[in-house]
Amino acid sequence: MSKLTAEDIEKRLLSLPEWDYYDDAIHAEFEFENFKDCFSAMSRIAFECEALNHHPDWSNVYNVLNISLTTHSAHGVTEKDFKLAKAIEAIVVPEDED
Template identity: 80%
Template sequence: MKLDDSTIEKRLLHLPDWDYFDNALHAEFEFENFKDCFSAMSRIAFECEALNHHPDWTNVYNVLKISLSTHDAGGVTDKDFKLAQAIERIVEPEDE
């Protein structure tokens, strides 16, 4: 079920790396190098398969841009927040 804007904004308080616009959650992560970025993408891919939910993403060298929305619901749902939280757990160690 699609979430309303105020619910999305409240939930984003727990995900400071993410923004909400164009009916989707968006984040951009920068890594030390391409290898670290691709490694994170591989770990995220396993999480996506487990959740059966897949991002729109692009990668240029060490930067990963991710956009999450639930296409069949026409916007952001719980699935998107679950995947965003999983992505955070994966990329967070890279920032240390």
């Protein structure tokens, strides 16, 4: 999978307003009501990661989840990262906010 240009990444981020591009990765931070809700989202995201065979760099503290996506083998952001970002958005953004 080939690395996307900065211009391509910025265009694609227009449809993912929660995400930013820096340090050769796309990043997002999500805040939940509590730790249980955050951990539940992380569990659901983990299943998507396995299905896509693509895994984020992520961390959480209490109710906040920080995610960074990059394709290490391409040394930057690829289509694979955007596919996972969209799957993550579908999990963490409540349906009534769509």
